[in-house]
Amino acid sequence: MADSVVPTFGGTWDSVRPALPSSILTAVASLGFERMTPVQEAAIPAFLQNSDVIVEAATGSGKTLSFVLPLLVLLQRATQRKPLATGEIGALVLSPTRELAKQTFSVLTTLLELSGLPFTPLLVVGGSASATATADEMARVREGAADILVGTPGRLEDVVCGRKKGSGMRGRPSVRSARLEVLVLDEADRLLDMGFEASLTAILAALPKQRRTGLFSATMSEALGQLVRAGLRNPVRVQVQVRGPSGDSSMRIPATLQVRYLVCPPDRKMAQLVRLLRQGHQQHGDEEGSRPHKYIVYFSTCAAVDYFYRLLKRLLDPKPEAVPGGQPAMEREQRAASELGLDAGGPVAVYSLHGQMVQKKRQMTFDAFTRLPAGDTGVLLATDLASRGLDIPDVDYVVQWDPPTDPKSFAHRCGRTARAGRRGQALVFLSPGAEETYVDFLAVRKIPMQPAPYLWLDAQGCVTTEAPEDAVVPEPAEDSDDGEETSDGSQDDDAAEDGSQKLKSMRKQQKRKKSKRRAAAASSFPADSRSTVLLELLRQYSAGDREIYGRSSVAFVSFVQAYAKHEASFIFRLKELPLIEAAQGFALLHLPSMPELRGRPTRRFVNHPVDTDLIPYLDAQREAQRQVKLAKEREEKAKEKGRNKKKDKAKNDAWSSAKREREKVREIKIKRLRQKDERAREQEEELMQRINDPEVLEALRRDPLLAKRMLSGRDKSLRDAVLLAADRRARGAPRDAEPRTLEQIVAEARALRQQSRGSSSDSSGSSGEEDWEAVARKERIARKMAARGKRPRFEFNPGFSDEEGENQ
Numbered sequence: 104m105a106d107s108v109v110p111t112f113g114g115t116w117d118s119v120r121p122a123l124p125s126s127i128l129t130a131v132a133s134l135g136f137e138r139m140t141p142v143q144e145a146a147i148p149a150f151l152q153n154s155d156v157i158v159e160a161a162t163g164s165g166k167t168l169s170f171v172l173p174l175l176v177l178l179q180r181a182t183q184r185k186p187l188a189t190g191e192i193g194a195l196v197l198s199p200t201r202e203l204a205k206q207t208f209s210v211l212t213t214l215l216e217l218s219g220l221p222f223t224p225l226l227v228v229g230g231s232a233s234a235t236a237t238a239d240e241m242a243r244v245r246e247g248a249a250d251i252l253v254g255t256p257g258r259l260e261d262v263v264c265g266r267k268k269g270s271g272m273r274g275r276p277s278v279r280s281a282r283l284e285v286l287v288l289d290e291a292d293r294l295l296d297m298g299f300e301a302s303l304t305a306i307l308a309a310l311p312k313q314r315r316t317g318l319f320s321a322t323m324s325e326a327l328g329q330l331v332r333a334g335l336r337n338p339v340r341v342q343v344q345v346r347g348p349s350g351d352s353s354m355r356i357p358a359t360l361q362v363r364y365l366v367c368p369p370d371r372k373m374a375q376l377v378r379l380l381r382q383g384h385q386q387h388g389d390e391e392g393s394r395p396h397k398y399i400v401y402f403s404t405c406a407a408v409d410y411f412y413r414l415l416k417r418l419l420d421p422k423p424e425a426v427p428g429g430q431p432a433m434e435r436e437q438r439a440a441s442e443l444g445l446d447a448g449g450p451v452a453v454y455s456l457h458g459q460m461v462q463k464k465r466q467m468t469f470d471a472f473t474r475l476p477a478g479d480t481g482v483l484l485a486t487d488l489a490s491r492g493l494d495i496p497d498v499d500y501v502v503q504w505d506p507p508t509d510p511k512s513f514a515h516r517c518g519r520t521a522r523a524g525r526r527g528q529a530l531v532f533l534s535p536g537a538e539e540t541y542v543d544f545l546a547v548r549k550i551p552m553q554p555a556p557y558l559w560l561d562a563q564g565c566v567t568t569e570a571p572e573d574a575v576v577p578e579p580a581e582d583s584d585d586g587e588e589t590s591d592g593s594q595d596d597d598a599a600e601d602g603s604q605k606l607k608s609m610r611k612q613q614k615r616k617k618s619k620r621r622a623a624a625a626s627s628f629p630a631d632s633r634s635t636v637l638l639e640l641l642r643q644y645s646a647g648d649r650e651i652y653g654r655s656s657v658a659f660v661s662f663v664q665a666y667a668k669h670e671a672s673f674i675f676r677l678k679e680l681p682l683i684e685a686a687q688g689f690a691l692l693h694l695p696s697m698p699e700l701r702g703r704p705t706r707r708f709v710n711h712p713v714d715t716d717l718i719p720y721l722d723a724q725r726e727a728q729r730q731v732k733l734a735k736e737r738e739e740k741a742k743e744k745g746r747n748k749k750k751d752k753a754k755n756d757a758w759s760s761a762k763r764e765r766e767k768v769r770e771i772k773i774k775r776l777r778q779k780d781e782r783a784r785e786q787e788e789e790l791m792q793r794i795n796d797p798e799v800l801e802a803l804r805r806d807p808l809l810a811k812r813m814l815s816g817r818d819k820s821l822r823d824a825v826l827l828a829a830d831r832r833a834r835g836a837p838r839d840a841e842p843r844t845l846e847q848i849v850a851e852a853r854a855l856r857q858q859s860r861g862s863s864s865d866s867s868g869s870s871g872e873e874d875w876e877a878v879a880r881k882e883r884i885a886r887k888m889a890a891r892g893k894r895p896r897f898e899f900n901p902g903f904s905d906e907e908g909e910n911q
């Protein structure tokens with residue numbers, strides 16, 4: 104990359120008023136800095152004149168020196184008459200991340216060494232590389248060996264406010280801050296965000312009101328609402344803006360930074376990234392100093408960084424031990440990679456950096472990437488942990504795989520390149536559709552972007568911006584990926600009956616049109632077969648290495664969750680994100696089960712045929728451990744199955760015996776009923792023989808209502824009548840000349856019954872009762888049989904129907 108320094112510098116150091124001490128002038132001269140940057144020129148005098156300052160200037164414009172130099176000068180002034188006592192601190196610098204705190208600490212240490220000023224700085228950050236380092240740090244704080252503390256809010260709160268680690272309770276502060284002269288909040292807008300609220304409030308409360316406070320950031324105006332919390336007094340606002348290319352508008356990014364965007368479906372991002380890395384080498388060959396060789400690629404989540412780190416490492420810098428099948432397999436893979444133009448320019452060193460890594464590894468990665476040998480190509484995959492303040496030398500290109508959740512981070516991410524007058528490039532991938540409005544959104548925020556061309560591979564595997572002739576634009580997809588229905592409009596015609604329905608129908612139509620437009624936008628990209636081949640290659644990596652496979656779904660799910668949390672949610676709408684393409688872009692073997700995929704056209708996603716349980720770890724020891732674990736799980740499952748079988752059997756047995764019991768009871772009941780029926784039948788037959796007395800039958804026919812009542816068992820008198828008739832016949836009594844009514848017959852029967860009760864035993868009565876029950880039963884049976892269309896076995900027709908009887 105060209106080292107050309109754009110003339111963005113101001114006056115010389117000795118022109119500062121009030122003048123900087125000679126020790127400081129010597130120090131900056133030793134650093135090789137001949138002139139001040141515009142922000143230094145404006146902020147240093149303001150801070151030195153005992154004003155609180157709020158400084159906003161583009162990334163890489165030299166803000167660190169803008170506060171470090173005045174801090175040293177103010178501290179020197181304050182301690183000239185009365186030096187700081189043991190345990191007293193004179194200045195405090197707060198940074199949002201450990202990396203940034205370390206970087207500031209290093210600048211401070213260098214300046215102190217070069218200037219010979221008698222102050223001792225101390226770095227106070229969490230997660231020290233070793234327990235010894237932490238103990239050492241604390242011992243130095245206790246001994247009062249520090250005049251200037253630089254650190255992160257959490258740890259500084261412990262030291263300044265005396266919070267007891269872990270308990271959250273206050274103890275005795277490790278330092279005395281009554282004579283604190285200068286407080287600096289670097290990346291102040293981030294520190295004033297909610298995440299640091301508690302620690303920051305506690306620290307500010309512990310510091311004296313009489314102090315100089317400086318707030319510094321590239322996106323300071325975003326935090327203006329919270330400034331009052333920082334306890335500033337009549338602050339001077341320093342805002343350094345950059346002239347745009349047309350000279351009329353101001354920009355929030357360095358003039359040497361070219362920011363571009365590429366609209367492409369999410370499944371093309373990987374191919375674009377890889378081609379971008381290769382393009383740099385291709386355009387500039389090995390001509391040292393002219394080609395980009397240091398890239399940072401930002402992802403929204405730690406899991407995505409972890410996953411893509413493994414994929415890219417295997418793709419761009421393969422090692423035989425990282426390939427299943429060793430050297431021969433690696434050579435085969437390299438041949439495939441060569442067809443995709445991946446081998447041009449030699450290996451690319453891949454690094455990863457995010458907040459979930461242990462501090463030691465974080466530091467090692469950071470150092471390794473910072474000291475990447477000249478001429479080597481390196482890519483650092485990072486989260487926003489590395490977006491602010493980090494001054495990594497010679498970063499040429501910043502790629503944003505996803506736009507940041509917090510829009511403020513966009514400028515900070517881009518600002519890792521094009522620092523201190525160097526040139527740099529930044530690229531952000533946007534999905535077709537709603538995300539394209541991000542360009543206007545950033546333009547309003549004074550970050551202008553230009554479109555970037557889509558990168559292709561020609562027949563020789565070289566990166567080109569020309570689409571190959573055979574690249575065909577596919578037909579728009581039938582099903583849109585936004586979960587909205589795409590029925591034709593005809594069915595809505597009926598719905599437009601009243602006003603509200605009309606409105607509803609119009610809205611539906613608008614929605615459909617929008618969704619079709621989006622689908623058309625997504626599918627208007629010519630097919631890129633080699634991008635698909637690349638994704639297939641990555642899927643193969645995943646299918647052969649559990650280390651990669653295990654992280655794939657987690658990365659994708661975390662990406663989707665982060666997407667849903669975008670602060671610019673009116674642009675980044677999960678509903679409109681083509682999730683299936685995004686999953687393909689993550690080279691997933693199968694879609695994870697997640698609620699966000701409900702209603703999406705998942706049929707478009709082709710699952711990989713591999714049995715995912717059989718995917719091994721390449722590390723033999725880890726795989727052996729997994730196998731042991733699997734065996735244990737299988738054993739446990741088998742045992743569980745056995746236990747379940749027993750349980751099931753017991754359950755089944757219990758159920759069967761209960762069933763048997765129920766059947767037994769039923770059989771007994773049926774048997775009893777049958778017996779009862781049999782008895783009833785016999786009784787009925789007997790009764791019917793008796794009732795065949797023509798006189799009784801006649802009477803029954805004549806008085807059907809009474810007959811019905813009696814036969815239905817509500818009046819047992821008929822039974823007596825039958826008995827009487829039987830008696831009369833037995834006695835050979837003559838029939839009356841006049842036909843008798845049923846009532847007369849019954850009355851006679853009753854009288855007779857009374858007589859016979861008086862003279863004979865009760866047994867005859869009881870047998871009579873049984874007969875009458877049988878009569879009632881008989882009548883019921885007759886009715887049932889009639890309903891079934893059968894004739895009763897006995898002839899009995901009292902001459903009425905139920906309905907007639909009831910209705911009368």
Ligand SMILES: Nc1ncnc2c1ncn2[C@@H]1O[C@H](COP(=O)(O)OP(=O)(O)OP(=O)(O)O)[C@@H](O)[C@H]1O
Binds near residue numbers: 137519522
């Ligand atoms: N006067 C100067 N002349 C030349 N280089 C300078 C000068 N001042 C600072 N630099 C260099 O510019 C680079 C960027 O400086 P610095 O890290 O202070 O930027 P910054 O404005 O704090 O950026 P950010 O907003 O990203 O934190 C550093 O490498 C630093 O050494």
